Amino acid sequence: MLEKALVGSKRYYTLLAILAAIFGVGFLFYLRQLTFGLGITGLGRDVSWGFYIAQFTYLVGVAASAVMVVLPYYLHNYKAFGRVTILGEFLAVAAVSMCMLFIVIDLGRPDRLLNVLLYPTPNSVLFWDMVVLNGYLLLNIFIGWNVLEAERNEVAPPGWIKPLIYISIPWAVSIHTVTAFLYAGLPGRGFWLTAVMAPRFLSSAFAAGPALLILLCLIVRKYTKFDPGKEQIQTLAKIVTYATIINIFLFFCEVFTVFYSQIPEHMQHFTYLFFGLHGHGKLVPFMWFSLLGMIFAALMLVNPNNRRDEKKLAVLCGLVIITTWIDKGLGLITGGFVPNPLDKITEYWPTVPETFITLGVWAAGFLILTILYKVAVSIKEEIGA
Amino acid sequence: MSINRREFIRIAGLSTLVGLGGKTAWELLLPGQVEAQLLPKANALAAKRWAMVVDMKKLDEATAKKCIDICHKVHNVPNLAVPNDPKVKMDPADVNRWQIKWIWSDHYHNAFPGQEHEYVQDRVQAMPFLLLCNQCNNPPCVRVCPTQATFRREDGIVMMDMHRCIGCRYCMAGCPYGSRSFNWRDPRPFIKQENPTYPTREKGVVEKCDFCAERLAKGQMPACVEVAGGALVFGDLGDAKSKVRETLKANFTIRRKPELGSNPQVYYIV
Known part of the structure; x- marks a missing residue:
């Protein structure tokens, strides 16, 4: 073959x-x-x-x-x-x-x-x-x-x-x-010390992966004689929709526990990512874009008319891929290390x-x-x- | 059987070729030597459980600096701020990021985050808390290491095998005290005066304090303890009459982040 x-x-x-x-x-x-x-x-x-x-x-x-x-x-x-x-x-x-x-x-x-x-x-x-x-x-x-x-x-x-x-x-x-x-x-590492991490990983994965698969299906259909199929793409779109919603839900579960309990070791990482800490806030715009973009994508995807329009669906899938990528690819790892165990801040940015x-x-x-x-x-x- | 170095290497090399290398070669040529080297020296210091008490009442800035300097000197810890080649220019941000430290001093609120409050005594605020590997009884770094390159000895010392370390830095993520350093680049051009009796490291491996295991093996106290003028008490927790036990009995001591269950074995008198 x-x-x-x-x-x-x-x-x-x-x-x-x-x-x-x-x-x-x-x-x-x-x-x-x-x-x-x-x-x-x-x-x-x-x-x-x-x-x-x-x-x-x-x-x-x-x-x-x-x-x-x-x-x-x-x-x-x-x-x-x-x-x-x-x-x-x-x-x-x-x-x-x-x-x-x-x-x-x-x-x-x-x-x-x-x-x-x-x-x-x-x-x-x-x-x-x-x-x-x-x-x-x-x-x-x-x-x-x-x-x-x-x-x-x-x-x-x-x-x-x-x-x-x-x-x-x-x-x-x-x-x-x-x-x-x-x-x-x-x-x-207070940011990572949460039982909801594995479920949240899975939900964001089941949003991002099928979203990427939809885009790949659309590309395959456009450039080859093989059509993965309309129904297939629509079913994948439903999976993306509900996985994205569950991911957002789990995020707010985490936010509740962290901020209602007010335990500093858990709060300060979220504060750093979303508001900045002691004047350091490189990731703040990214994190807000990720969160708001994900919520926007979920709200749009719930509406079947938006899913059925494959052009809109492709854009929304792109948005899901980017926002989940920022969440895991930028926020998750850096957020866990800032501030460090001695309560000091060293920011990170890839070279x-x-x-x-x-x-x-x-x-x-x-x-x-x-x-x-x-x-x-x-x-x-x-x-x- | 008398044999000179040159002959030894030749025969060892040849025997390696025919599969008799390693221990076999040693056994044939110098019987008993391998085992002999694995036995502790007669004057080695041994303990059931090594531990340290840092007496902040006795430790001033100058003593803390002495401890740090001697440790980093005997263990060939590079000083990235001072390259041997003056042409090498180091960005202060890089020096900070790549810094390697086995023992260092820090403020109260960094050493004991969460313990500080607005009205902490000025005396405590000004103290140079000496920080080092806590040689935890239940070390998270050992738990996460995928190759057992870091491991806990019977006497409680958490050791590093820098020849086995793959440099995944999982231990650095696992350590709740920031006590581990990684060689982000070759450290050798930053070692002012190399101590030939202790190995230097290569880039790409993690290192940390090990209570001077190499000195204990020779019957010497840890380097920092020797120069601390009584501010650092080091000894065996398993011995009720040891100085370290007596100090713990006579003073109120605290430990860094005991709530995490790592059971750190460096105690502080404040």
Whole structure:
């Protein structure tokens, strides 16, 4: 099937070339990071995780959201999603690949990465995150590839794939839960010390992931002969709508507990993010844009007329993607580190090399996505789906 | 069997090639040496549970500085503000961000956030609280480390294996005291005078205070304790007659963020 990725239109090759070029630039900056050290980023002793780990967290959500097409199709026999499960699974593969790259580029000693396997440490959540992410990657590659191949040959998928599919459903939930547990169990970080973190991660993931999938479906329909389908997009839109609403609801649950209790260690991070603290407030406009944008998108999406208009839907999905990205990609990690455990404020902002390295990883992920989607779509075209 | 260094290396190298390297080579050429090196020295200081009391009544600014300076000197901790090559210009913001500190002094409200109030004595406000790794009994950093590069010894010291650390900085997120430092760049050009008896670090690993485990092993007290003129009391909590136990019995002491359950083992007399 991979041969489908080797032949394509000029537009396909141009896209690959652009993504490869961005990846190349990012890689050059990464070589610089390898020689100089992580000091080329905006990180420091107070904000010791930043952009890389935030992208990782966001993308774990995108990966997990594949379950939103897999579950209705396989557990509820919702036939319509049969056309898009492969797109969801391959999106998960690309997203998990990016997650792993983001973890590797964040390490001070990537050459010692295998120490995680050589000295397995079950009390570390990071160890479990490695287990579930690798497992999820393999599951999606195996399932996606075999189901697609069976579809091409017009036979039923092999029997052994069914249990893997059923396993992949709770597994998807596990990857984002474990990722939330990375943060939610740290005693000294009031911003993260909340049981609502894993549910909130899942709700924002099930908003952002399917929103991205809708945009991808629209792109696939526009540029190929394969139409993922109107009904499919409408059902995904409903998922985006209610996941966004639940995400906002959980955010206000958190806000209530934090501000009604008035416990400073929990309040000050929210205060920093939304109002600024002692004159420091780099993220304030972003956080308000994220919150208000998310509420606006949710209100618009509830109205079925807005969802049915695919142009409006695309814009709203874009808004959901951006606002959830700001929430997790900028606010979540930095907010947890500011102020630091000694009640001091060091602000963080990614540097130019850090941004290019990040873009490089995104380009690598979209390169994988483009190739996988090319294979999937070519086969769908071939069998006249 | 007598053997010179050159021959030893040659034979060890050859035997490595045929799979007899590592411990096997040592055992063949210098029997018993490996085990001998793992046994503690006769004069090593040992304890059931090491702990420290910082007596802020005795600790003045000058003594605090002495403690910090000696610690950073013996452990090859770089001073990023003073590069060895004067041509290297360091931005003060970078110096602050990349700073490595094993022990440092800070204000009351930074050392004990949440404890401060408007009417705290001037005396306390002015105190240079010496802060260092708390060598917690229930250390969050050890709990989160994915490679056991940081681990807790039987005697309570929380150690770092800087050769195993992958630099994920999970321990820095886990530590509620800000006691851990990461090498954001190569520290060596910022070490004024290298102490050859203690390793320097590479970029990309985390480090912190370990109650001078290397000095205890040689029968010496921690470097800061030696120069503190009695302001730092160090000893064994397992020994009821130890100075540290007596000090804790005779004085009211506080600890940093005890409510987090990490059970810190550095106590403060205010």
